[in-house]
Structures are given as C-alpha cells and as structure tokens.
Amino acid sequence: MAAQVVLVAGLTHHDVADELWRASPESVLVRHDLSGLADGVVRRWVDGRLTVLELAHGCVSCTLRLDLIPLLEGLDGRVIVHLDPVLEPEAVCFALSETEVDVEAVITVVDSATWLSDATGGDTLADRGMRAAEGDERTVAQVVVGQAEFADALVLTGDDPVLNAVLDRLTPLAPRQRLDDLDVTALLAAVPDNARRGGFDDGFGSLLYGQPPLEPAHGVSVVHFTERRPFHPMRLHNALDVLLEDVVRTRGRVWVASQPDQALWLESAGGGLRVGNLGPWLAAMDDWAEADAERRAAADLQWDPYYGDRSQELFVITRSDPGEIVAALRAALVTDEELALVSELDFADPFADWHEEMEI
Known part of the structure; x- marks a missing residue:
C-alpha cells in the first residue's frame, strides 16, 4: 500500500505535526531541518530518530530527490511530514506527482501576528538568515503566500478579520481552526472533496480557484x-x-x-x-x-x-x-x-529571456 502523506507547512514554529501524529497512532512522523543545507547537511527525524545526511549538492531539489522521495516511497500508511519552514508544499507535491505516494492533505500554519506584514513585505529569506542554500533568492512573502495558497486546511495562531478576508480570497476552500483550540482529526475531516490535495494545473486553468468572494472586505x-x-x-x-x-x-x-x-x-x-x-x-x-x-x-x-x-x-x-x-x-x-502596426514594430522586450526571478 502506498503512503498517504499529510504535509504540514508554515514559517512559524508549531506542534501541529506532533498533534496529528499523536492523533494517528499508526502513523509515521518525518521532520526535516534544512538549516545546514548550504553546507550540504540535512537533518532528518523519523519518529524521533535522527539521521544526519551529507549531500554532494546542498539544494532543496537534491534533498527531495535523494532523501525525502525515496523515504516516502519505502513507507506505507499515513505519513506526517513536517516540512522545514522554508519549504513550499507545492514543490514537494510536484516531486511526489512522479511517484505512487498520495497526498492526503496539505496543512499550513499561519502566524496571525506576522503573516500579513510578511505577505506584503520585501524581505528575502537571506535577509532573515533563512535561505535554504546559496542562490536562494526567494522572498519571505513568496514562501508564506505559497504555503497558505496551496493548503487544503489552515491552522491560525490567532484571530484577525483582515487576515481572514485575505485568506477567504487566497484559499477559499480550506477549513480553518485556531491553534489554541485545535482538533486535527476534525480539521482533516472538514477538507472538502474538491480540495487540491497536492494537485496543480498547467497555468491555463481557472485563476479563481475555489470561487473566492470578489467583493471588498476589511480593506481587502x-x-x-x-x-x-x-x-x-x-x-x-x-x-x-x-x-x-x-x-x-x-x-x-x-x-x-x-x-x-x-x-x-x-x-x-x-x-x-x-x-x-x-x-x-x-x-x-x-x-x-x-x-x-x-x-x-x-x-x-x-x-x-x-x-x-x-x-x-x-x-x-x-x-x-x-x-x-x-x-x-x-x-x-x-x-x-x-x-x-503590431507586426511591423520592433519592441524592446524585457521579457525576452526567461528567468524564474525577474529584477524590476
């Protein structure tokens, strides 16, 4: 039987993965620490047992390809994967799409006190001392927004009406619970049948995923x-x-x-x-x-x-x-x-060369 994976993401420290593990006695808990990835070192715990891995190339893709994916392919039943804070679940799910491993759900923890400022700010992960490896130029906003947007369920550390209005529009299908009143079993049961569950489209699908409300609310x-x-x-x-x-x-x-x-x-x-x-x-x-x-x-x-x-x-x-x-x-x-005259004009084109990150 292939593994049924629950990914737990979020920039903030939390115990959601541990709560889910305790609520699922037969499950396996996997946790990664990529803080040493720039030096080619990855720390991984499986049910509390630590393994220190040394990679020839210290990068996220190598960590997924050489460690996490083979590990999950060798497990069965429910596996809870507590992602390193700077990992985006979409990248993990993309890697898993080439395997027999199923994504049961993605749960993201949102820090209600800092998420909005992070999501609209310009700090890079390097500015915070958090980049995964040399050359990681992602911003904090790209990480926290990507983590929340791709979630099937959300856990919030507090209550903020402006944040709720943003999340209503960013990830309208995802049920939410407060961290201080968390029932992980009920949260997973509330994930709707049409949730993403690790799926993604080719960019030509609907941009209004989950039919979010279009009217303004709380300044959003x-x-x-x-x-x-x-x-x-x-x-x-x-x-x-x-x-x-x-x-x-x-x-x-x-x-x-x-x-x-x-x-x-x-x-x-x-x-x-x-x-x-x-x-x-x-x-x-x-x-x-x-x-x-x-x-x-x-x-x-x-x-x-x-x-x-x-x-x-x-x-x-x-x-x-x-x-x-x-x-x-x-x-x-x-x-x-x-x-x-469009066919006759010679346009200066800053989009002529493809870059994942574009300086403007």
Missing part, C-alpha cells in the same frame, strides 16, 4: 483584470511596480505584443515577482492533441476570430487601491495605432 479587494489586446512589453514592465505595493498575490496569464505566440505566467507576492513561459497559445499550435480537454473547451467558449485564445487575465488580491492597479495595467496595453 480583488482585481480580476481581463482584456483582449496585447500588452506593450516595456510599458507592462514599467507598470509592474503597482503589483508590488500592498499586494498579497498576483497570478495570471499575460500576452505581450513582442511574443504573440507565447503565453507568459506572471506571479507576485509582496515584493517578490516571477515571470515564466507557459508555452504557446492554442491559436499558435497546429496540433491540439497535447492540450487537455478542459483547456480546449475553455478556449472554444471565448475564441476570438482574429486572436484565438490569446487574452490577458490577472487575479490580484490587494490592500491598495484596486482602481490604481486596473489603470496601470490598462495603460500598459497597446494603443489602437500600435495594434494596427
């Missing part, structure tokens, strides 16, 4: 920006600052005039931004066989006779003025005059 607003004309690449690049000030999360597909066949993925959290290449739009593909049925059906519903499925769609959770975000993004679109 949602911008759902859609347009059917391309961005001017340099004006978009200059407009991105508006997504880095009091913005918890931006996720979306972007179409730039300089690369009409490629869909870009844009993602921000606090002061951290990622831009990547999702691959071609269906309109640029001769063969749709590799595109899943859901993507093809969605494209058919909004197909434009000229542009096909090319479009802008961004989902922004913000504590700033949503009108300012919409205005900045709309001003970055090509004008009618530029659109008429």
